[in-house]
Each structure stands twice: as structure tokens, then as C-alpha cells.
Amino acid sequence: MKILHIDSGILGEHSVSRRLTSAIVSQLKADRPDAEITYRDLASERVPHLTGAQIMAPADLEGVDAALAADVRIGRQMLEEFLAADTVVVGAPMYNFSIPSQLKAWIDRLAVAGKTFRYTEAGPEGLAKGKKLIVASTRGGHYSVAPASAMDHQETYLRSVFGFFGITDIEFIRAEGLNLGADQKQFAIAEAEKTIAEGNVLKLAS
Amino acid sequence: MKILHIDSGILGEHSVSRRLTSAIVSQLKADRPDAEITYRDLASERVPHLTGAQIMAPADLEGVDAALAADVRIGRQMLEEFLAADTVVVGAPMYNFSIPSQLKAWIDRLAVAGKTFRYTEAGPEGLAKGKKLIVASTRGGHYSVAPASAMDHQETYLRSVFGFFGITDIEFIRAEGLNLGADQKQFAIAEAEKTIAEGNVLKLAS
Numbered sequence: 392m393k394i395l396h397i398d399s400g401i402l403g404e405h406s407v408s409r410r411l412t413s414a415i416v417s418q419l420k421a422d423r424p425d426a427e428i429t430y431r432d433l434a435s436e437r438v439p440h441l442t443g444a445q446i447m448a449p450a451d452l453e454g455v456d457a458a459l460a461a462d463v464r465i466g467r468q469m470l471e472e473f474l475a476a477d478t479v480v481v482g483a484p485m486y487n488f489s490i491p492s493q494l495k496a497w498i499d500r501l502a503v504a505g506k507t508f509r510y511t512e513a514g515p516e517g518l519a520k521g522k523k524l525i526v527a528s529t530r531g532g533h534y535s536v537a538p539a540s541a542m543d544h545q546e547t548y549l550r551s552v553f554g555f556f557g558i559t560d561i562e563f564i565r566a567e568g569l570n571l572g573a574d575q576k577q578f579a580i581a582e583a584e585k586t587i588a589e590g591n592v593l594k595l596a597s
Numbered sequence: 598m599k600i601l602h603i604d605s606g607i608l609g610e611h612s613v614s615r616r617l618t619s620a621i622v623s624q625l626k627a628d629r630p631d632a633e634i635t636y637r638d639l640a641s642e643r644v645p646h647l648t649g650a651q652i653m654a655p656a657d658l659e660g661v662d663a664a665l666a667a668d669v670r671i672g673r674q675m676l677e678e679f680l681a682a683d684t685v686v687v688g689a690p691m692y693n694f695s696i697p698s699q700l701k702a703w704i705d706r707l708a709v710a711g712k713t714f715r716y717t718e719a720g721p722e723g724l725a726k727g728k729k730l731i732v733a734s735t736r737g738g739h740y741s742v743a744p745a746s747a748m749d750h751q752e753t754y755l756r757s758v759f760g761f762f763g764i765t766d767i768e769f770i771r772a773e774g775l776n777l778g779a780d781q782k783q784f785a786i787a788e789a790e791k792t793i794a795e796g797n798v799l800k801l802a803s
Contacts, residue, residue, distance in 0.1 A: 401649040437646060440698045443607045487708040488757050489750075492646045492701040495693075502693040542761070544695075544754040551694050551748050 392426045394419055395476035399433040399494040400484045400529070407566055407580060408482035411527035414587045415480050415564060429472050433493040439465070440492075441499040466500035473501050478523045479558075485530035485545040498552055507556040517557020524553050524561045525592060527583075531570030564592070598632045600625055601682035605639040605700040606690045606735070613772055613786055614688035617733035620793045621686050621770060635678050639699040645671070646698075647705040672706035679707050684729045685764075691736035691751040704758055713762040723763020730759050730767045731798060733789075737776030770798070 396416050400406030420426055445463050452460045473479065483490050501507055507519045526549055534543040546563055553561060564586055566579040586592075602622050606612030626632055651669050658666045679685065689696050707713055713725045732755055740749040752769055759767060770792055772785040792798075 401647060401652070403649055405649075434646075434648070437648075440640075440643060440702070441607060441692065442640070442643075443609055443611075446607075486647065487701075487705055488761070489695070489701060489754055492698040492705060495695060495698040495701055496646075499693055499698060542757050544750050544757060548695055548750040548754075551750060555694070555748070 392419075392423050392478065393476045394426050394428045395472050395479045396428055396430045397433060397480065397494075397497065398431070398482040399491045399497070400482055401434045401486075401491065401493075403434075406482070406484070406529075407569055407576075408484045408527045408529040410580070411529070411564055411566065411583055411587070412480050412482040414584055415525055415527060415592050418587055418590070418592050419478065419480070429476070431469070431472070431497075433497050434491070436493075438469075438493050438496045438500075440496050441466075469497060469500045470503055470506055474506065474519065476522060478525065480525045480527070481549070482527045483529075483545060483549060485528070485534070485543070488542050489544045490548060501556065502552070515555065517555055519553075520557040520559075522558050522560070524549075524558050526561065526563045528563045528565045528567075529569055530565075530567040533568050533571075535565070535567065562592075598625075598629050598684065599682045600632050600634045601678050601685045602634055602636045603639060603686065603700075603703065604637070604688040605697045605703070606688055607640045607692075607697065607699075609640075612688070612690070612735075613775055613782075614690045614733045614735040616786070617735070617770055617772065617789055617793070618686050618688040620790055621731055621733060621798050624793055624796070624798050625684065625686075635682070637675070637678070637703075639697070639703050642699075644675075644699050644702045644706075646702050647672075675703060675706045676709055676712055680712065680725065682728060684731065686731045686733070687755070688733045689735075689751060689755060691734070691740070691749070694748050695750045696754060707762065708758070721761065723761055725759075726763040726765075728764050728766070730755075730764050732767065732769050734769045734771045734773075735775055736771075736773040739774050739777075741771070741773065768798075 396412060398409050398412055400408040439462055444459050448455050448459060448463050452463060483494055508515055508517050528546055534540055550561055564583050566583040568575045568579050600622060602618060604615050604618055606614040645668055650665050654661050654665060654669050658669060689700055715722050715724060734752055740746055756767055770789050772789040774781045774785055
């Protein structure tokens with residue numbers, strides 16, 4: 392089993408999403424000690440934004456300057472890691488009602504026609520089928536129920552774009568209301584950790 | 598009148614959103630030759646992602662290293678430009694069902710408590726009231742009607758986050774289906790340009 396572990400929270404050791412992805416990956420690893428884990432910290436890497444130059448770069452990178460070639464190669468490597476993974480664990484905090492720009496920049500590198508999707512006469516088809524996606528979703532407020540759910544452009548977005556890539560097994564391990572006081576924060580984290588510890592993640596990834 | 602003109606499309610001269618923001622700003626300027634225009638190209642600037650270090654930096658930047666201080670100052674300048682503007686014109690192409698990561702990174706610099714929003718006992722309150730926001734929205738497919746509208750995390754997101762900042766006057770000048778053949782593309786651009794030329798933008802910004 393290959394696990395891809397992605398973090399995007401910018402608050403380092405204070406990041407709840409990092410704490411949760413770490414717990415999820417530990418559970419997976421305890422169950423499958425042979426699992427091969429690839430880790431990417433999109434916050435410390437400062438994954439570069441997509442550019443026109445990257446998209447237009449020739450496949451063999453001939454004549455392309457060193458900085459652009461390195462940038463294209465990073466994107467290709469991210470895509471390969473994603474395609475190779477059986478289970479993808481993504482830490483996705485909500486920042487300003489959406490995902491971190493770092494995480495969007497990573498997703499923009501995955502969205503490559505012929506790799507993660509293609510257009511057919513019957514419509515678009517996702518090509519990254521059969522993977523499990525586990526998202527550690529953290530948010531300052533409560534966005535699970537209406538009317539606040541209309542402000543959720545984080546989980547809804549991830550479901551849309553990874554669904555477009557063909558991933559139908561998407562589980563959210565959620566801790567929300569994290570900015571609503573220490574008690575609520577502690578409660579939300581404990582609940583999420585309980586969900587992870589109870590083996591739900593293992594059932595999901597089995 | 599102060600106009601803030603923002604582009605985020607990464608395709609340079611091929612960018613339809615740039616073509617539309619340019620037409621919108623030209624109309625506004627023709628009507629109000631005294632308008633003061635501030636322009637930011639988020640794609641060429643490669644606006645940096647939000648980081649924990651920026652958020653945690655002391656207000657007076659004392660003891661902060663030069664790179665981080667420059668980064669914080671860019672964010673503050675972006676926020677000041679936004680707060681000073683009467684009309685904000687944003688070029689917002691849909692990339693992978695959401696906005697460009699560059700545009701998200703800019704929005705993350707605007708979302709500052711006490712500046713664009715605050716929490717009160719009655720709930721959150723937007724502090725950037727009274728502005729007009731005109732979005733040049735471009736997309737490869739058609740996302741205006743169901744079921745495809747469920748994949749729209751671009752216009753819906755912009756409406757949510759700028760609504761949170763207190764902006765209620767939001768107009769979308771839309772060109773969609775741009776990847777569905779040359780005829781459809783030409784038609785969509787012509788329709789959007791007609792909407793702009795007919796003075797709808799002026800009515801909006803008056």
C-alpha cells in the first residue's frame with residue numbers, strides 16, 4: 392500500500408489539521424507496517440502557483456530555463472506521487488471559507504488532462520479511480536449545517552475536484568468550531584481523534 | 598473615484614478575463630476621467646502564499662527579517678488598496694472549478710479582523726461596506742445552470758467571501774464555455790463585451 396500524506400496548514404505545531412493527518416497516517420501505518428509513505432508539506436515547500444509558462448512548456452523541457460524546468464518537474468513529481476498512491480491523506484484547514492492557496496496550487500498541478508481526467512463523448516471521465524481520499528478538515532466556525540454551510544467552499548470544493556478526478560471514496564475527519572473557545576476546540580479535536588482511533592480510517596482504507 | 602483593478606489570469610495576452618477587466622476599466626475611466634486607478638497583476642507578481650510567520654509577525658515588524666518584513670508589507674499594501682477603492686474590478690478565471698491560487702492568496706491578505714470584518718455579539722460584520730465589486734468571470738465550460746452549477750466554486754466563493762467583507766454590490770460579467778470551440782468562445786466574449794459596452798458597468802459603479 393502506498394500512502395500520500397499532504398499537509399497544508401500554515402500554523403506548524405499549532406495546526407490541528409497536521410495533528411489529525413499525523414494520527415490518521417499513524418493508524419494506517421500501524422495496520423499496514425509495509426505501507427510506503429510519501430510526505431509533502433505544502434506550507435514549508437511554498438508550492439509555486441501555476442503559471443502560463445509551465446502549461447506551455449514543451450514536454451521534453453528542451454530550451455526551457457532552469458527555474459522553469461525545476462518548477463515543471465516539481466509539478467510532475469506531485470502528479471506522479473498522487474497517481475501512485477492507494478490512499479491519499481490531505482490536511483485541509485478552511486482559510487477564509489476555502490482551502491489554503493498552497494493546497495489549491497497543489498491541486499492545480501494534479502489537474503492534467505490524460506492523467507487525472509479526460510473528456511469523452513459521454514462527458515468528462517476521472518482517471519484517478521480506486522483511490523481512497525481521507526481529508527482532515529478543520530475550521531474555526533461551524534459550517535456543517537445551514538445557513539453556515541452555504542459558506543463552506545472547502546469540503547464542497549474538495550469533493551467536487553477529487554470527484555472530477557474519479558475519486559468516489561472520500562471521507563472527512565472533521566474538527567470544527569476551533570475558534571469558538573478552548574472547550575469547544577478541545578472537544579472537537581477529541582471527537583476527531585476518537586473517530587480515527589476507533590479504526591474508521593482503517594475500515595475506509597482497507 | 599478610486600478604482601482597484603486586479604488581474605489573476607495566467608495566460609497573458611490569451612487571457613479572456615484580462616481582456617474583460619481591461620474593457621470594464623476603460624468604460625469606467627471614460628465615464629470618470631478623474632478616476633484614480635491602481636493596478637495589480639497577481640500572476641506576474643506571484644503573490645506569495647499566506648504563512649504562519651506573516652500572521653505572527655509583530656505589528657511594528659521589529660526584529661523581523663527583511664524577507665518576511667517585505668512579505669508582510671506587500672500584504673498590508675494590498676489591504677490598503679482594497680480598503681481605499683470605491684470600485685474593485687477583479688479578473689477571476691475558473692481554474693479547476695475554483696479561483697486561481699494567486700487570487701486566493703490575495704484574498705487571504707484582505708481577510709484581516711478589524712479591517713475587512715469583525716465579530717460582534719450579533720455575529721460577524723463586514724467592514725468593507727459601500728464598495729462595488731465587478732468580477733470578470735471566465736470559465737471553460739458552462740456552470741450557470743444545474744447540475745454543472747454544483748461544480749462552481751469560483752463565483753459562489755467570491756460572493757461568499759466578499760459578502761463576508763461587507764460588499765453587497767457584486768456584479769459578474771461572465772464569459773463561459775470558452776473551451777467549447779472557437780465559435781462559442783467568440784460568442785461568449787462578444788456577449789460579455791456587449792454587456793460592458795452598453796454601460797451596465799457604469800450604472801453599477803455610479
